[in-house]
Amino acid sequence: MSERPAERHYTVTEITELIKVTLEDGFPWITIQGEISNFRPSASGHWYFSLKDMNAVLSVVMFSRKTELVRFLPEDGMLVTATGSISVYARRGNYQLICESLSRTGQGDILAMLEKRKRALAAQGLFDASRKRPLPMLPSRIAVVTSPTGAAIRDILRVLRRRNAGMDVVIIPTPVQGEGADQKIARAIEVAGTWKLGEVIIVGRGGGSLEDLLPFSSEAVVRAVAACPVPVISAVGHETDVTLSDLAADVRAPTPSAAAEMVSASSTELLGHVAGLASALQGALQGRLERVRLLLGQFAPETLQRNVRLLLQPAIQRVDDAREEMMLGFQEKLADVRHRSELASREVESCSPLAVLDRGYAVVTHAATRKVILSPRGIKTGDGLDIRLARGGLSATVEETHADEKL
Numbered sequence: 001m002s003e004r005p006a007e008r009h010y011t012v013t014e015i016t017e018l019i020k021v022t023l024e025d026g027f028p029w030i031t032i033q034g035e036i037s038n039f040r041p042s043a044s045g046h047w048y049f050s051l052k053d054m055n056a057v058l059s060v061v062m063f064s065r066k067t068e069l070v071r072f073l074p075e076d077g078m079l080v081t082a083t084g085s086i087s088v089y090a091r092r093g094n095y096q097l098i099c100e101s102l103s104r105t106g107q108g109d110i111l112a113m114l115e116k117r118k119r120a121l122a123a124q125g126l127f128d129a130s131r132k133r134p135l136p137m138l139p140s141r142i143a144v145v146t147s148p149t150g151a152a153i154r155d156i157l158r159v160l161r162r163r164n165a166g167m168d169v170v171i172i173p174t175p176v177q178g179e180g181a182d183q184k185i186a187r188a189i190e191v192a193g194t195w196k197l198g199e200v201i202i203v204g205r206g207g208g209s210l211e212d213l214l215p216f217s218s219e220a221v222v223r224a225v226a227a228c229p230v231p232v233i234s235a236v237g238h239e240t241d242v243t244l245s246d247l248a249a250d251v252r253a254p255t256p257s258a259a260a261e262m263v264s265a266s267s268t269e270l271l272g273h274v275a276g277l278a279s280a281l282q283g284a285l286q287g288r289l290e291r292v293r294l295l296l297g298q299f300a301p302e303t304l305q306r307n308v309r310l311l312l313q314p315a316i317q318r319v320d321d322a323r324e325e326m327m328l329g330f331q332e333k334l335a336d337v338r339h340r341s342e343l344a345s346r347e348v349e350s351c352s353p354l355a356v357l358d359r360g361y362a363v364v365t366h367a368a369t370r371k372v373i374l375s376p377r378g379i380k381t382g383d384g385l386d387i388r389l390a391r392g393g394l395s396a397t398v399e400e401t402h403a404d405e406k407l
Helices: 013-026 106-121 152-161 181-194 219-228 244-248 257-263 267-297 299-353 353-357
Strands: 031-042 048-052 059-060 079-089 096-103 141-146 167-175 198-207 232-236 363-366 384-388 393-397
Touching: 013 079, 031 059, 059 079, 106 219, 106 244, 141 152, 141 181, 152 167, 152 198, 152 257, 152 363, 167 181, 181 198, 181 219, 198 257, 219 244, 232 257
Parallel strands: 059 096, 141 167, 141 198, 198 232
Antiparallel strands: 031 048, 031 079, 048 059, 079 096, 363 384, 384 393
């Protein structure tokens, strides 16, 4: 019987990592339909729930940055379509769906269509930040493209009256939902821009379902907004509603009321703005004057004297130190020379014949020849002699000589 080949042993981490790579690479983007169960929103805004059918359950997590885009609150038992990627949570050893978008069943096809349109229009540069234009600060006239009977125009007019903006409002009426609404909205934007009916154009409507807001995500409306020669504010639906015209507009307002706030300025705000500018100007001038005062203060007589002292003091101190070191060197050198001189003088004195005389000796010289006499040879009786003593001298006459002999 043959032996089984040796098998590799995996750690739990290694096999989990292999499963993780296999699932995440195999399902990077997937759409799943199922029934919500065990829905648990967290305090941080993340959603945790499960999708189930008759035979299986799948864990799902949807992070807060994505939950903010969902236009309904999920509930247990709700049939939904979730789109995202499969991931493995290694710590618990289970796989889950990282949900990027969530819609009630039936809305998934619309969202997929909008996503495809969004990518196509973005590729053409219609959403580029470089195309965005600033809004005029105090427009005297605005144009509003919306339904003349809808909530949006009422909200805009109410805000303008409250803020006492004192501007003209031109309403370009158009249906904002239903069949053909997108073409009519696009045409209204073109008219407002071509004839400069306002210094800024607000395009918007109140809230509604995904289907109600579809005209503002149509290609015709997006292109009309992007091509408009006048700055455009998109104010469609509520804050959580995002349409493609929001991306193409120069500015997106979360609501029509917010759009009216953007284009108007109350007298209190203007006065506050002017006061702020005046305060900033005064502060800037005060700062410059203070810098000039500090600069001029550097040239005051006492400051100049102090600066000169600070500049010269190190040099003066170095000169003093050098003078002291030089004097000390001279003194040491003089003392050394004096000591050497004394030693030499003593040595000279010790070698002097006069020093010998101090010990009782005398120097005898021939009176006629002035030669020092060291021996009686050649000396005759009657020769005159000069004798040099330590102090003074004598003159003598030779009476008798003696041969050399040791004393």
